[in-house]
Amino acid sequence: MLGLMQHQELMISAIVKHAARHHPNGEIVSKTTEGAMHRYNYREFEARSRRMVRVLQGLGVGWQDRVATLAWNGYRHMELYYAVSGMGAIIHTINPRLSVPDIAYIVNHAEDVLVFSDTTFAPLIGAAAPHFGKHVRGVVIMCDRANMPAVKLPDGMPLYCYEDLMDATDDTYIWPEFDERTAATLCYTSGTTGRPKGVLYSHRSTLLHAFSGGMADVMGLRASDRVLPVVPMFHVNAWGIPYGALMAGATLVMPGRFLDGANMTALMNDEKVTMSAGVPTVWLGLLQHLQKSGDRLGSMQRLMVGGSACPRMLYEGFDAYGVRIYQGWGMTEMSPVGTYNAPKPIHDGLSLDEEYKVRIKQGRALFGVDMKIVDDNGAELPWDGLKSGHLSVKGPWVTNAYYGDEPGSALDADGWFATGDVAAIDPEGYLEITDRSKDVIKSGGEWISSIQLENIAVGHPDVAEAAIIAATHEKWAERPLLLVVPKQGHTIDKASVLAIFDGQVATWWKPDDVVVIDELPHSATGKIQKLALRDKYKNYLLDK
Numbered sequence: 001m002l003g004l005m006q007h008q009e010l011m012i013s014a015i016v017k018h019a020a021r022h023h024p025n026g027e028i029v030s031k032t033t034e035g036a037m038h039r040y041n042y043r044e045f046e047a048r049s050r051r052m053v054r055v056l057q058g059l060g061v062g063w064q065d066r067v068a069t070l071a072w073n074g075y076r077h078m079e080l081y082y083a084v085s086g087m088g089a090i091i092h093t094i095n096p097r098l099s100v101p102d103i104a105y106i107v108n109h110a111e112d113v114l115v116f117s118d119t120t121f122a123p124l125i126g127a128a129a130p131h132f133g134k135h136v137r138g139v140v141i142m143c144d145r146a147n148m149p150a151v152k153l154p155d156g157m158p159l160y161c162y163e164d165l166m167d168a169t170d171d172t173y174i175w176p177e178f179d180e181r182t183a184a185t186l187c188y189t190s191g192t193t194g195r196p197k198g199v200l201y202s203h204r205s206t207l208l209h210a211f212s213g214g215m216a217d218v219m220g221l222r223a224s225d226r227v228l229p230v231v232p233m234f235h236v237n238a239w240g241i242p243y244g245a246l247m248a249g250a251t252l253v254m255p256g257r258f259l260d261g262a263n264m265t266a267l268m269n270d271e272k273v274t275m276s277a278g279v280p281t282v283w284l285g286l287l288q289h290l291q292k293s294g295d296r297l298g299s300m301q302r303l304m305v306g307g308s309a310c311p312r313m314l315y316e317g318f319d320a321y322g323v324r325i326y327q328g329w330g331m332t333e334m335s336p337v338g339t340y341n342a343p344k345p346i347h348d349g350l351s352l353d354e355e356y357k358v359r360i361k362q363g364r365a366l367f368g369v370d371m372k373i374v375d376d377n378g379a380e381l382p383w384d385g386l387k388s389g390h391l392s393v394k395g396p397w398v399t400n401a402y403y404g405d406e407p408g409s410a411l412d413a414d415g416w417f418a419t420g421d422v423a424a425i426d427p428e429g430y431l432e433i434t435d436r437s438k439d440v441i442k443s444g445g446e447w448i449s450s451i452q453l454e455n456i457a458v459g460h461p462d463v464a465e466a467a468i469i470a471a472t473h474e475k476w477a478e479r480p481l482l483l484v485v486p487k488q489g490h491t492i493d494k495a496s497v498l499a500i501f502d503g504q505v506a507t508w509w510k511p512d513d514v515v516v517i518d519e520l521p522h523s524a525t526g527k528i529q530k531l532a533l534r535d536k537y538k539n540y541l542l543d544k
């Protein structure tokens with residue numbers, strides 16, 4: 001017997017309809033590329049999103065066509081999120097920090113039919129467009145007529161102005177309902193190894209991820225929140241915030257291209273932001289700004305950090321400002337959030353030091369996600385918080401295949417997706433990522449966590465950034481080598497840096513040497529590119 005309940009497909013358009021009807025005064029506030037503030041409410045936003053569907057239809061966008069964006073976090077990008085998915089097409093957000101060949105590769109791999117671009121990326125479009133295939137029918141610049149940049153496109157590829165197109169149409173569109181498993185958004189992993197690979201989310205996976213991500217022990221989004229996603233809308237759908245915030249009726253504050261500490265502090269205070277999310281480097285920049293300027297964050301309550309491990313000094317730094325950091329872990333293949341770190345009753349009464357040791361873990365699984373760790377032979381390992389193994393995950397917002405591949409081809413026989421991360425899980429289910437599989441250091445057959453060593457190294461007062469790589473060693477096969485970038489105006493004393501590990505890790509974990517360099521290479525999502533470093537320094541200990 002089936003339950004006697006109404007059936008509704010889980011549609012992304014249902015979110016914007018809900019926001020407009022039940023939170024008409026919730027707002028999207030945007031710092032535009034030109035620097036001025038733009039604000040409107042969810043009712044106006046929903047009407048403009050429907051108007052954008054009319055624009056897309058007018059440009060020939062049809063069922064399941066891919067529409068690309070190269071854009072900052074802002075209201076026009078939000079309109080495209082809802083218009084493109086809502087009409088049954090697929091929004092493909094592109095990371096503008098990728099190289100021109102990578103951008104051209106993914107536009108062609110996705111067979112995008114239109115490319116929308118903020119004015120900032122007009123030069124990038126000019127460089128990439130000659131390499132776009134015939135499927136690209138035009139480029140739309142996301143501005144009004146007055147701000148249109150000059151862009152040279154190949155013959156036969158028209159250039160449009162977003163606001164001109166909007167002015168020339170109407171908002172009579174009615175959102176359709178269709179199968180919730182239909183593809184809605186497409187995001188490529190940044191391809192730290194090999195070519196970028198596409199992950200194709202559905203309406204259903206997007207809504208379930210947003211429901212779970214909004215829960216009290218995850219982002220805990222409320223109508224009274226004012227949320228500033230620093231994480232870009234081109235980095236795994238800004239971790240689901242463009243959906244979750246509207247479900248909750250929270251106001252969204254969009255920073256555009258203004259992501260430095262001073263601008264962010266001003267925007268957070270002016271707009272009374274209560275919650276924000278971003279990668280550790282962003283919060284490091286903000287913290288340094290606060291410490292230097294003496295500014296405070298007046299309304300901010302909590303920061304979500306993810307994308308890379310968050311060092312203890314960031315928790316301590318923001319605690320001093322009355323702002324609490326929460327860590328999440330995930331990946332493009334997981335929509336992206338898989339775990340979030342919120343305390344359990346068992347953590348009541350911990351000493352401050354013990355509390356930090358729990359808080360710097362990546363957290364426990366969201367409802368909907370299951371995880372396990374296995375050894376090199378695939379045997380499941382216990383959750384003792386000590387043994388590290390290869391991490392696999394399952395869940396309705398975890399991918400089963402990369403775009404263009406056979407459905408199910410990214411899973412093992414039991415339906416698990418191998419994350420490529422190495423982790424330990426404690427008896428309470430808190431995940432601690434120790435490495436990417438390819439970055440782990442195998443010293444005499446034992447594993448050393450590069451993440452744990454990096455977290456300790458950045459606690460040294462002279463160190464701005466640190467990376468640990470596996471250097472080839474005659475006796476132990478691999479040994480940890482520490483690469484550090486000094487803080488501006490500081491010099492590095494190697495012995496003092498090495499001394500910081502004493503008492504914090506087993507003696508055999510201590511790096512064999514320290515190399516001081518001017519800067520570390522970063523990927524398009526701000527992660528340290530260890531592959532490049534390993535290529536350069538893997539023989540450092542042998543050559544010494």
Ligand code: ADP
Nearest residue numbers: 189190306307308309328329330331332433525
């Ligand atoms: P890319 O940046 O390569 O496109 P993702 O953003 O999907 O890819 O990155 C996913 C990876 O980032 C994870 O598999 C993990 O290694 C790392 N990661 C994400 N969050 C955390 C975290 N909180 N702590 C440590 N590593 C993390």
